[in-house]
Amino acid sequence: MIPFTLRCTTCRRQLVVRHAAAVGKILPCPSCGSMVLVEAPPGHPLAGGTAGQPSPSGSPARNPVDSLSRPPLEAVPVEQADTVDDPLYASGATASRRAEENAATPPVVSPSIEQTDLQATPPQLWLSYQSRLIRRWLITGLAGVALAVLVIVLATLWLGGSKPVAMRGTGLQDTRLEKSSEPAEPGSEVPHGSSEPAAPPENSGPGATRPIPPDQHPAVGQSEPSIGDNSPEQPMGNRPEASGTEREAPREKPPIDKAAIGGPPAGQEARPPAPAGGPAMPVDPVARPALSVEQALRDLEALTADIPLGRTAPSGPSLYDLFPSPGRAFDASQALPKPPARRSPNAANQLAVKIPSLDFHQVPLADWCRWIQDVTTIPVTLDVDALHRAGLSADVPVDVTLNNEDFTVALQRSLEPRGLIFRVADNQVLVSVADSDKVETVQYEVFDLVGDDPERNAQLASWLVELVAPVAWKQYGGPGQLQLVGGRLEVTTTRTVQYEVRMFCERLRVARGARPQGTVPLYVAQLRPRIDMAIDRLAQSITVHRPVGVPLLQILDEIAEASDLVLVVDWNGLIGEGWTPQSLARLDVEDVSVSEALQQLLGPMQLSFRVIDARTLQITTMPRAWNLEEIAFFPLDAVWGKDEGRTVLERVRTVLGHAEAPGVARGRFLVDPVSRTLMLVAPQYRIAQVAGLLERLANRTEEPQPPLPPVE
Numbered sequence: 001m002i003p004f005t006l007r008c009t010t011c012r013r014q015l016v017v018r019h020a021a022a023v024g025k026i027l028p029c030p031s032c033g034s035m036v037l038v039e040a041p042p043g044h045p046l047a048g049g050t051a052g053q054p055s056p057s058g059s060p061a062r063n064p065v066d067s068l069s070r071p072p073l074e075a076v077p078v079e080q081a082d083t084v085d086d087p088l089y090a091s092g093a094t095a096s097r098r099a100e101e102n103a104a105t106p107p108v109v110s111p112s113i114e115q116t117d118l119q120a121t122p123p124q125l126w127l128s129y130q131s132r133l134i135r136r137w138l139i140t141g142l143a144g145v146a147l148a149v150l151v152i153v154l155a156t157l158w159l160g161g162s163k164p165v166a167m168r169g170t171g172l173q174d175t176r177l178e179k180s181s182e183p184a185e186p187g188s189e190v191p192h193g194s195s196e197p198a199a200p201p202e203n204s205g206p207g208a209t210r211p212i213p214p215d216q217h218p219a220v221g222q223s224e225p226s227i228g229d230n231s232p233e234q235p236m237g238n239r240p241e242a243s244g245t246e247r248e249a250p251r252e253k254p255p256i257d258k259a260a261i262g263g264p265p266a267g268q269e270a271r272p273p274a275p276a277g278g279p280a281m282p283v284d285p286v287a288r289p290a291l292s293v294e295q296a297l298r299d300l301e302a303l304t305a306d307i308p309l310g311r312t313a314p315s316g317p318s319l320y321d322l323f324p325s326p327g328r329a330f331d332a333s334q335a336l337p338k339p340p341a342r343r344s345p346n347a348a349n350q351l352a353v354k355i356p357s358l359d360f361h362q363v364p365l366a367d368w369c370r371w372i373q374d375v376t377t378i379p380v381t382l383d384v385d386a387l388h389r390a391g392l393s394a395d396v397p398v399d400v401t402l403n404n405e406d407f408t409v410a411l412q413r414s415l416e417p418r419g420l421i422f423r424v425a426d427n428q429v430l431v432s433v434a435d436s437d438k439v440e441t442v443q444y445e446v447f448d449l450v451g452d453d454p455e456r457n458a459q460l461a462s463w464l465v466e467l468v469a470p471v472a473w474k475q476y477g478g479p480g481q482l483q484l485v486g487g488r489l490e491v492t493t494t495r496t497v498q499y500e501v502r503m504f505c506e507r508l509r510v511a512r513g514a515r516p517q518g519t520v521p522l523y524v525a526q527l528r529p530r531i532d533m534a535i536d537r538l539a540q541s542i543t544v545h546r547p548v549g550v551p552l553l554q555i556l557d558e559i560a561e562a563s564d565l566v567l568v569v570d571w572n573g574l575i576g577e578g579w580t581p582q583s584l585a586r587l588d589v590e591d592v593s594v595s596e597a598l599q600q601l602l603g604p605m606q607l608s609f610r611v612i613d614a615r616t617l618q619i620t621t622m623p624r625a626w627n628l629e630e631i632a633f634f635p636l637d638a639v640w641g642k643d644e645g646r647t648v649l650e651r652v653r654t655v656l657g658h659a660e661a662p663g664v665a666r667g668r669f670l671v672d673p674v675s676r677t678l679m680l681v682a683p684q685y686r687i688a689q690v691a692g693l694l695e696r697l698a699n700r701t702e703e704p705q706p707p708l709p710p711v712e
Helices: 095-101 109-121 129-160 291-302 347-350 365-376 384-389 408-416 453-469 493-512 553-562 571-577 593-607 623-625 646-657 684-698
Strands: 002-006 013-018 026-028 035-037 083-084 166-167 172-174 356-364 380-382 397-406 419-424 428-433 439-443 481-485 488-494 541-553 568-570 586-592 606-611 616-621 629-635 668-671 677-683
Touching: 083 356, 095 668, 109 606, 129 408, 347 365, 347 419, 347 428, 356 365, 365 380, 365 408, 365 428, 365 553, 380 571, 384 428, 384 493, 408 428, 428 571, 439 493, 453 481, 453 493, 453 668, 453 677, 488 493, 493 677, 541 553, 541 593, 553 568, 553 586, 553 593, 571 616, 586 593, 593 606, 606 623, 616 623, 616 684, 623 677, 623 684, 629 684, 646 668, 646 677, 646 684, 677 684
Parallel strands: 013 083, 380 428, 568 616
Antiparallel strands: 002 013, 026 035, 166 172, 356 397, 419 428, 439 488, 481 488, 541 586, 606 616, 629 677, 668 677
């Protein structure tokens, strides 16, 4: 058929008719949807007939539509005009029929055949050239996207099957696939496709290989454990570090001592039994062993186990370098504005509010005080130092049951069984230990420390006055007195200072190789600084995304939950700096240590933190953190040297003498010549600096300075 064009009477769009079956039909316009009568123009072979049949007279039939004025048809390329599809052509007509329709003259079609084809063909809509072009490009684009996704998936599987997988934060590495590149030992055979080691043969003898329990460490000289092979974990500090983005070339592994782990002697490897009907299948170095559910659970339990952390910190040569110090500057403009000054609620009135009913059982003390603070809007501060001296912690459980009584009664009933009290001052509530400031006289037996030597008696008394709260003694204007005669020490001072005197004597006793006379904290019995108890938790990696201002307490709760810490706020000090429980803050960190996260949160606010015990940190002001002193003992045997410790003591003196900031305590120290122990009194950040220095000197990671000349 010879194509011809016509124009839509509504939208005036140029259309092209390609097939004879559309002539004489009324079809919707593909552009505007209006119904258009399809008729051939004058002079066309199909003019005057329908469905490709000429009129009997041989002249074109006159249609009433022709009497209307029609604009002249423009000659346009057929490819650029919309089309009317022939239902016969689109319905799958035979090739001979299509050839006849494309001939120069219209074919003579039998009405019966045409009628049959039209009835069997579903009606087709008009299809424009642009629609067909869009459909073609859409199909091509979808095919391209599917191909790209397939290529990415295949590449990921291939790369994942050929490279080791590093487990961040655990120091473990999946070396299961690395073993595939190593040649198998001659004669070694394992069942094909099995992830579990096969049972040894019955005749393997008593030295047959047996799996190592997960709670035991491998013997010395074994290779690194790999995830998925039931190997026990090792401490992170004993694992080789990865440098940069590429790992070092694998080194030749030392031979494994089979006898040390209960295996067969060398040269008598236990083999799995051969399958029935044939020899054992050889090892496939490429096949990936299938993981079972039990194996996956064991791997997860191994990864989440409490691995003892080493002393290597991610940001320095020692974990002690994570501790905050006044030498680091923060941009105060990064902190959100302080809350506007307003009149504080009256604490006495708020605590007098009646509680209809209350029943708390075994609630941590810190959570109980936080609930009181949230309900009454009165800041509640825990005296965590006094709790620590009394052998208590911030998460000690309390019970309280009330019925139509006020908050004052609630606090009394919850605190009294634990020997605690509360007092109200400056519209704040301070929870502390009862009678902590009471002056009393206590006698201590120190004959094992001084004996009958008057000189040693005088030396111990001098150490106590110089190192244990000097302002508390009469020599410096305080009320405290001490007297040491005949190996008996009599001290008159407050209970707070009495605790420090007792702990000093116990530390000195441990340093000289004796056992403590009473109950002491673990860090005292091990001669470790108090900050060492929480240093591993401070090195944990956490992620907090709070770039927009939220309540400071909300961010502290997120950090505490992620690190298993108890963060107690010293509102007595923070309110003096203008920060209240309604203060806003922001923090946006990814995989940083808890110490770094707290410093980025508190540093711009001119705040810091102190370590109270293994799980408790106190959020306080920088002046209090930089000036509140405590005692720490450090054995110096590992760094004493041939110069009787003069070099290391000079290094310690240099660290303590370095001025970090004005108005910051520098600390002071003495040395016990009998036990070669450093007795240091300084703020926690100074103690961390000295601990890091001694650790590096003991591990020879820091070159010692030349020894000092002998003293004449």
